[in-house]
Amino acid sequence: MTRRMRLLVAGIICAVVAAVLVVVVAGPLSRPSAPSASSPGAAASPRVSTTVNPATAPAPPAQGAYLGAWVGPDVYTQANEIAAVDSLQTVLGHKLSIVHTYLKWQAPFPTPSDMAFVRQGSTLLISWAGTDTKQIISGADDNWIRTRARQIKALGKPVFLEWRWEMDRPNLRSQEHSGADYVAAWDHIRAIFSAVGVTNAAWVWCPTAAGFGDGQAAAFYPGDNEVDWICADAYPGYGTNASFAATVTPFLTWASTHGKPVMIGEFGVPESYGTQQRAQWLRAAQHVVLADHQIKALLYFDANPPGQGPAGRYALGDTAALSAFRAIADQPYFNPGAAR
Numbered sequence: 001m002t003r004r005m006r007l008l009v010a011g012i013i014c015a016v017v018a019a020v021l022v023v024v025v026a027g028p029l030s031r032p033s034a035p036s037a038s039s040p041g042a043a044a045s046p047r048v049s050t051t052v053n054p055a056t057a058p059a060p061p062a063q064g065a066y067l068g069a070w071v072g073p074d075v076y077t078q079a080n081e082i083a084a085v086d087s088l089q090t091v092l093g094h095k096l097s098i099v100h101t102y103l104k105w106q107a108p109f110p111t112p113s114d115m116a117f118v119r120q121g122s123t124l125l126i127s128w129a130g131t132d133t134k135q136i137i138s139g140a141d142d143n144w145i146r147t148r149a150r151q152i153k154a155l156g157k158p159v160f161l162e163w164r165w166e167m168d169r170p171n172l173r174s175q176e177h178s179g180a181d182y183v184a185a186w187d188h189i190r191a192i193f194s195a196v197g198v199t200n201a202a203w204v205w206c207p208t209a210a211g212f213g214d215g216q217a218a219a220f221y222p223g224d225n226e227v228d229w230i231c232a233d234a235y236p237g238y239g240t241n242a243s244f245a246a247t248v249t250p251f252l253t254w255a256s257t258h259g260k261p262v263m264i265g266e267f268g269v270p271e272s273y274g275t276q277q278r279a280q281w282l283r284a285a286q287h288v289v290l291a292d293h294q295i296k297a298l299l300y301f302d303a304n305p306p307g308q309g310p311a312g313r314y315a316l317g318d319t320a321a322l323s324a325f326r327a328i329a330d331q332p333y334f335n336p337g338a339a340r
Contacts, residue, residue, distance in 0.1 A: 002311060002323055008340070018290070048294060050202060050228035050259040058123055058158045060261035061336035065289060066105040069127065072303025075323070081113040088302060091322060092329040097336075100125045100265070100299050106144060109151045118157050125265065125299065126152075131165030132175050133185035145189055146165035149196035163189060166233055167220050168211035172206065179219030186222045194255025206231035208266045211338045212250035229297070230255050233266040239311050241273065252292055261296040266288075266299040268314030269321065271284065279320035286328045295297035300325060300336070 014314040048060055067109035071088050089095055099117040103109055103126050108205060128148075135141060152159060163186060168175050176182045190203060211217030221227070232251040236242035244267065255262050269281040289295050304313040316322045328334055 014083070038299055047259055048083070048296070049259055050261065052202050052228050053199055056158060056199045058160055060229075064293055064333040064336035066097035066123075066297040066336065067334040068096045068100060068122075068297065068299040069302045070100035070102070070299065072301075072305075074304075079114045082116045084119065084302075085113075088316070092326055094329070094335070095120050096122050098123050098125050098299060100127065100301075103128045105129050105131045109148070110155055113320075120156070121261070125160040125162060127162045127165050127206075127265070128230065130167075130175065130185070133177055133181040136185040136188055137181065139188075145192045146196055146312065149198050150322050152193075152201055153196060153198045155200070158200050158202070160229065160263075161201040162206050165206040165231075165265060166208050168207040168217045179221075179239060180232055182220045183222045186227060190222075190226060202228040204229040204231045204263060204265065207231060208232065209234040209248050209251045210237070212254050217251075218254065220284045224258055224260065227260060229263045230258055231261040231263040231265040233301075234264055235266070235301075235314075240278075244269075244281060245288050248288065252294070255294060262292075262294045262298040263299070265297075265299055266297065266301040267298070269312050270333060271313045271315075271317075272310040275318045275320045278318065279324040282321060282324040284314065286331075290333060298328075301302060315335075 039316045050057070050059065052059075052244075055312070068083075068090060069307070071081070071084040083101060085096070091211070101111075101114060101124055109126075110118070117124060130136075131141065136145075149161070152161065153239075164172075164182070166172070167182050186205075193201065201228070203220040205220075205222060205227045207217035207220060212232070217232075232243065232248065232255075234247045234251070236247050247267075252262070258299050266283065269278045269285075271278070272280060289298055300316070301314050304315045316325055
């Protein structure tokens with residue numbers, strides 16, 4: 001039995017005891033369901049569309065939202081990455097609709113773990129790291145970009161492609177230079193992919209959610225005609241106790257003016273919140289997603305980046321958080337079928 005399974009079994013026992021007490025005092029419980037578009041609190045959302053052919057590239061589900069994750073092992077190897085995803089999927093009782101992977105600018109693709117996730121029927125979200133935007137615009141990397149385009153085309157499976165995520169972070173400014181430079185580089189890369197005939201990639205634009213609170217992110221937007229999915233990575237401020245709603249509301253408000261499906265490409269609640277508060281935070285996040293029908297994909301960051309203290313560790317390692325995430329995964333709303 002894996003560590004995740006032992007944690008979950010212990011959590012289920014605690015949950016059953018708590019549920020019995022609640023039923024005795026307050027009557028039967030009911031599982032929250034997605035509000036209808038006309039119910040109070042349900043966010044109105046624009047009609048969503050993409051620029052790609054849904055027969056070959058990932059399309060938003062007609063109902064509900066895809067659920068996925070990046071699952072980072074303590075020591076990264078291809079075998080450990082496959083085992084980490086398998087372990088989470090065993091706890092959830094089914095495959096992830098989307099498996100998040102990270103790809104350096106000139107790293108090999110596809111990797112053995114990429115192929116394992118494709119073979120199990122999951123769709124890859126490929127976060128492809130960038131290089132200097134001015135170098136891309138100059139054409140110096142065109143041959144390499146064509147190589148990457150051919151690799152993704154040859155995969156023959158639909159993928160989400162997220163080029164240089166969180167481009168609005170201040171520590172990337174020396175590489176991205178400006179919003180205009182980033183947009184020009186994005187357009188340059190996408191034009192090369194189009195010339196190569198890549199039709200199986202949906203282009204995901206993914207700054208930080210915080211970038212919509214401080215007004216920085218929108219300057220990097222390539223435009224509705226160049227973006228398929230609008231995305232944000234949503235974490236409470238380091239060392240704060242911000243809710244998921246407070247974290248994503250500025251982004252969702254901005255996204256509501258664009259007719260694009262929304263993805264939460266990364267989200268996580270840190271260990272510093274404590275066991276029970278982490279579970280409550282995840283349950284509250286679920287309600288935000290259920291109420292906003294423009295959100296079509298939700299991906300957890302199930303990992304502990306090296307060198308981080310409890311405020312920067314997000315792995316679903318404790319029983320309460322893991323059980324809360326499984327409760328999300330159990331809902332039909334988050335199981336609309338594997339992305340095409």
